[in-house]
Amino acid sequence: MISFETQVFDVDHILGPDGLVASGMRDYEHRPGQVAMSQAIMRSFETSRHLLAEAGTGTGKSFAYLTCAIFKAIENNCRVLVSTHTINLQEQLINKDLPFLAKVLPWEFNANIAKGRSNYICLRRFKFAKDAGATLFDGENSEMQLLAKWVKTTDDGSLSSIPFVPSPKTWEAVQSEHGNCKGRKCPSFRECFYMKARRSLETSNIIVANHALLFSDLVLKKQNGMGIIPDYAYIIVDEAHNIEQVAEQHIGINLSSSRIAYTLNGLFNSGKNTGLLKITGQSELCPLVDDCRKSSELFFQSAEDWIKQQGQSFSGRCPANFIEDTLSPALRALRIKLNSQAGKLDEEDDNRFELGRYVEILKDYEDAVSSFIKRPAEDDGFIYWLEYKAGRFARINLRSAPLEVGPHLQDFLYKPFPSIIATSATLSCGGEKGFDYLAGRIGLNDYDSIQLDSHFDYKNQVKVYIETALPEPNSFEFTKAAADKTLQYIKMTQGRAFVLFTSYRMLDEFADKLRGPLEDMGIQLLCQGSSIDRTTLLKEFVNDTQSVLFGTESFWQGVDVPGESLSNVIIVKLPFAVPSRPLIQGKIEQIRKKGGNPFNEFQLPSAIIKFKQGFGRLIRKKSDKGIVAILDSRIITKYYGRLFLKAIPECTVEQIRS
Ligand code: SF4
The missing domain is CATH 3.40.50.300 (P-loop containing nucleotide triphosphate hydrolases)
Structure with missing residues (x-):
């Protein structure tokens, strides 16, 4: 009580x-x-x-x-x-x-944590996948044996409690899903981990x-x-500076050529003669899957041809009907056939649920492709673009995002x-x-x-150095001069530095220049974008207290490294968003269309907030001390520079003029 x-x-x-x-x-x-x-x-x-x-x-x-x-x-x-x-x-x-x-x-x-449904194992699907074995997984799947051991001992059945990281293919075959759940009719309903978690949220x-x-x-x-x-x-949103970005990702389209191929292979993989249809005994549908696969390949081939035709002028953006939509009719045909076959099965048949899952997925793909190509209206408040990775296994991603998330958030957040x-x-x-x-x-x-204001004593905990004599960051001479300065500041703190970049290109250039000198000093250089993932990179940075980490994008925020491992934050460039990115470009155009000033209304304030985030990496507790070095002279030479400095807590600032 x-x-x-x-x-x-x-x-x-x-x-x-x-x-x-x-x-x-x-x-x-x-x-x-x-x-x-x-x-x-x-x-x-x-x-x-x-x-x-x-x-x-x-x-x-x-x-x-x-x-x-x-x-x-x-x-x-x-x-x-x-x-x-x-x-x-x-x-x-x-x-x-x-x-x-x-x-x-x-x-x-x-108090309880709510996790997405797909974070929980579905015991019924797990049994189904285990029984299906090699026919479902293109061969033996040793992860299923490990999962079988884990499932006997786990308390919560959630992905994060598995002692290894299962491959997406394995987990997708066993995860709990809304459209693929028998609810009370499920023989595992009482032990179901998702249902237990759901009940605990109720209370x-x-x-x-x-x-x-x-x-x-x-x-x-x-x-x-x-x-x-x-x-x-009531809702309390912490780390709320990310709301816009999360809403954009959530409301828009994000569908890749490889994702569609992966789904179709799950239904039927003609090369290996495996997939769900081989288990359900509906081999007569396999040619339809092959047709759909061919349509998908042709569709993405047309998109790639279109990209190549654009040559250097390809910005990522693509107009409505830039190619013919030959894919969504094929997805629809397959979906309708699957749905009708599923409908013929017994209501409690596991196969019916598994087929139903594909019906839902194909419907989502069909809607995404169709609205990406045709667009609901000429100016529907969204921006559409293609992400393209060339090569033998070229990958194209269909993307869209709202230019303004406000109306959506008003609808489902502020008004209710x-x-x-x-x-x-x-x-x-x-x-x-x-x-x-x-x-x-x-x-x-x-x-x-x-x-x-922060509870910390920034005046005594932080010293800011501003390099006022370095060439402007967009000039050719900047990289060499700024890399030399970076090394100088790293020496000041004997490593223990975060160097924050605004692009991978510049990060790589600095890494090429400084790897040797840092090695000579016995300092390990860790770089974002290398083969090491972000979490491992951070762990290594904390463990090796002298190491230096070069990061971009996600390292500007949400990284909490208290103590001596992080005593130095070097900000190479003021973090203005890259204006050639389609979404940024779209926002700039929209502000201009409304008669506004994109620099003052969008680019500058968003850069200031990101700058504050980068600055905030240094002091995480009362005993932390360190330096922040700013290598972008525009913070002093441009009229807007003072706004960056005004936005951070008051601390000792020294301008370096040579
Ligand atoms: S109740 Fe639903 S989620 Fe839980 S085991 Fe059964 S089918 Fe899976």
Whole structure:
């Protein structure tokens, strides 16, 4: 039973110096920003207002919002959903922060993590795949034997608890899926891991999820009233600076030639004479799969020919009907036939469910291809482009994304929910109207905001060096001069540096120049984009405290390396988005069309937010100290440079003039 003793949310009693949190924490520090944030969140809940809350690193924002969320969930007997972008933060909330609060707060509450359905093994499909064996997997599949051992001992049946990483092919054959679930009629219903997880969410007060799952859930609920997660009354979005990007990925098309080939091979692989149709005994459909495969190959061949015709002028973008849509009719023909064959099978037949799964997938592909080629309207607010990787195994990806996610978010996020709390260490570009940029990009028109300084003493913890005499970053001479300076700064801290780039091309050029000198100094160079994946790269960087990491894109944010391993952040170029990328290009054109100024309204503010994120990698705890070196002289020589400096916390700055 949930007991609810305190009817008023007394923030001092909870987060104050003599409060409940302080009483349970040995190294408690009073953080006025945390208290202010908590008050602002509770006010937003009470007044049904949306809130943008920027809280610098070290504010203790997770306790600020979790305490409010727990109180509100119990007071209103409802669920509160907390969404994050990174798995690290989800784990921190679920494994550390929420268990701690459960100990010190006087309220009993349940908190659970919501994972996408495909994260759980489906016991029925697992048995089906095991029985089908080599016919399904193009030969023996040793991973199935390992899964069989794991499934006997696992508590939660989720992908993250498997002691090895199964191949996508194996996991897709056994994962839990909505359209492929027998529900109560399933013989494994009682033991089903997904159903158990779902039941625990039903009884949760706090649900922790990631942004992608949140958006999937909201879209499904909007479309048919049935989502993935049990209903919740309030949403707190942490790491909210990623909302626009996640929404873009979620709302648009992303379908590759290899994905279609992979799916068709799953149905029937003519080369190996394997696939689902061989198991279900419906070999008469195999020629139809072959026809569809041929149509797919011809379709993507036409797209490749079209790309080659464009020559140097190929930007990625493609107009409506740039080639004939010969693929979606073939997908439709196959889907209809499969559906009718599935309909002839017994209602409880496993084969019927497996075929039904392909019917759904083919329908998604068919819709994606058709709307990519034909486009619903000339100017439908989306941008369409092709990603192309040339070579013997050429790969083409059909992509689309909305130019503005705002109208979509208004529809399924801001209107249905009275109070959305969006927080991050980087939401504002600085100044009085600092939140306008992000709010505009995510379509949040009516909101309150609060900006809380970091708890850290940046003046004493960070020294910023600005190279004012280096050539402009777009000039030919920049790379050599900046690489020399990079080496100089790396020497200052004996390695322990993050070097942040805006393109892989420049990262590779610097790596070529500096690999030798760093080797001579006994410093390991780790590069993003090499054969090592991002997580392993980061682990190695933390373990080898002297190493240097060259990163781009994802390393500007969400990387948390406290302690001596990271004492130096080198920002090679101000992080303006590459204007030749189709999505960026589309946004620029759209602002221009509306009579706006794309540089001031989009390119500059988005670069400032990314710059703040890069800067924020350095100081992760109170005892951290280090330097930030900025090699882009435009931060001093251009009129807009001061806006970058104004957006970061006040610290000691030295301009290097030679
Ligand atoms: S209930 Fe559904 S998800 Fe669970 S084992 Fe059965 S078919 Fe799979």
